[in-house]
Amino acid sequence: MVPYSKDFPVSWEELHRNARALSWRLLEQGPWKGIIAITRGGLVPAAILCREMDIRLIDTICVVSYKEGEAGQGAMAQGDLNVLKGVEGDGEGFILVDDLVDTGRTAAKVREMLPKAHFATIYAKPAGKPLVDTFITEVSQDTWIRFPWDMEYTFSTPLADRHEK
Ligand SMILES: O=P(O)(O)OC[C@H]1O[C@H](OP(=O)(O)OP(=O)(O)O)[C@H](O)[C@@H]1O
Ligand SMILES: O=c1[nH]c(=O)c2nc[nH]c2[nH]1
Numbered sequence: 001m002v003p004y005s006k007d008f009p010v011s012w013e014e015l016h017r018n019a020r021a022l023s024w025r026l027l028e029q030g031p032w033k034g035i036i037a038i039t040r041g042g043l044v045p046a047a048i049l050c051r052e053m054d055i056r057l058i059d060t061i062c063v064v065s066y067k068e069g070e071a072g073q074g075a076m077a078q079g080d081l082n083v084l085k086g087v088e089g090d091g092e093g094f095i096l097v098d099d100l101v102d103t104g105r106t107a108a109k110v111r112e113m114l115p116k117a118h119f120a121t122i123y124a125k126p127a128g129k130p131l132v133d134t135f136i137t138e139v140s141q142d143t144w145i146r147f148p149w150d151m152e153y154t155f156s157t158p159l160a161d162r163h164e165k
């Protein structure tokens, strides 16, 4: 398992801006028949893409992958990948969207299911990057991305109080 030593919090605004940037990139490569979101992380990017790209046909591939545990503080250890719901066909003309690729395990599985779909993510880490057709931002492999739907506003201890005296 990769040790995550960096934290990369993402605000709703930043996520929205990046999803719109992804929409621009994908519009240039269309036309598209529809969007397939990989649940659950792909659902929010898919909602922004379909609004910006005027796409009305939306489907899902439902997968369960990570298990809460080992890495601590919300970071997770990877378990078996379980497909709860697939999609008919080979994905031709469809955008397959997820929030990120990390190890690339989820991407490899869904690409196997829909080999002709165009795989798009907002974030990519180096190990998963070769499996993505279009992404917006790369982060290092030891970074844990914190999505806005996984966070809440809370008190922040002043840096001076965290510093050992
Ligand atoms: O490249 P990988 O190592 O496979 O990791 C990437 C996947 O992990 C996350 O989903 P997760 O399984 O945590 O579930 P969720 O989307 O339902 O939150 C993320 O949304 C990707 O789908
Ligand atoms: O919220 C998340 N952030 C990440 O960096 C990550 N990698 C795999 N799965 C992930 N989920």
Ligand SMILES: [Mg+2]
Residues within 6 Å of the ligand: 038, 039, 040, 041, 042, 098
């Ligand atoms: Mg996911």
